[in-house]
Amino acid sequence: MIRLAVAAFAIALSTAPLLVAPIRLVGVAGLVGLLLAAAGIIAFWRWPVTAAACVFLVEYALALLVAEGAANIVGATAFGVGILVFLQSADLAVRTRRAEVGRAVLWSQLSLWAALAAGMLVTALLAVAAAQALAAMLPFAATPFLAAAGALGVMIALAVLISQAARRASEDGSR
Numbered sequence: 001m002i003r004l005a006v007a008a009f010a011i012a013l014s015t016a017p018l019l020v021a022p023i024r025l026v027g028v029a030g031l032v033g034l035l036l037a038a039a040g041i042i043a044f045w046r047w048p049v050t051a052a053a054c055v056f057l058v059e060y061a062l063a064l065l066v067a068e069g070a071a072n073i074v075g076a077t078a079f080g081v082g083i084l085v086f087l088q089s090a091d092l093a094v095r096t097r098r099a100e101v102g103r104a105v106l107w108s109q110l111s112l113w114a115a116l117a118a119g120m121l122v123t124a125l126l127a128v129a130a131a132q133a134l135a136a137m138l139p140f141a142a143t144p145f146l147a148a149a150g151a152l153g154v155m156i157a158l159a160v161l162i163s164q165a166a167r168r169a170s171e172d173g174s175r
Helices: 002-020 024-043 046-067 073-095 103-137 140-174
Strands: none
Touching: 002 024, 002 046, 002 073, 002 103, 024 046, 024 073, 046 073, 073 103
């Protein structure tokens, strides 16, 4: 049953960019992502699902590039949450391989994903509002330095998260 959810998310992620830019190249990229997702779903492998998520992300970026439209924070957040939920549901399907996943587990996951989506949307909207207020106060010449500082902050945060995860994994492995 969880594999049906993975397939539904894969279909949604492959067709969403076509709503932004309905051209053949975007459709072909979506088809490649669907084929990778199908291989991962059928064989219970994580790597094709991860590759499919990357293809879906490239497909969405390509559609935005072709459409040359303004960035839509709600659409981008929804697409990002869709990729996250797609990867999480695929991971759950791999971990529960051939086990019966009941409705209680599915409803629990769906409520978790809905709360996550709402939280991410609120956070994104607050970040945009804060960025607009900050942009009005700062001179244009300071923006490259702020962008570099933000990128450095994200890289440091990722390094800390990865090192903590590696430390926990090595502690779990030594037990």
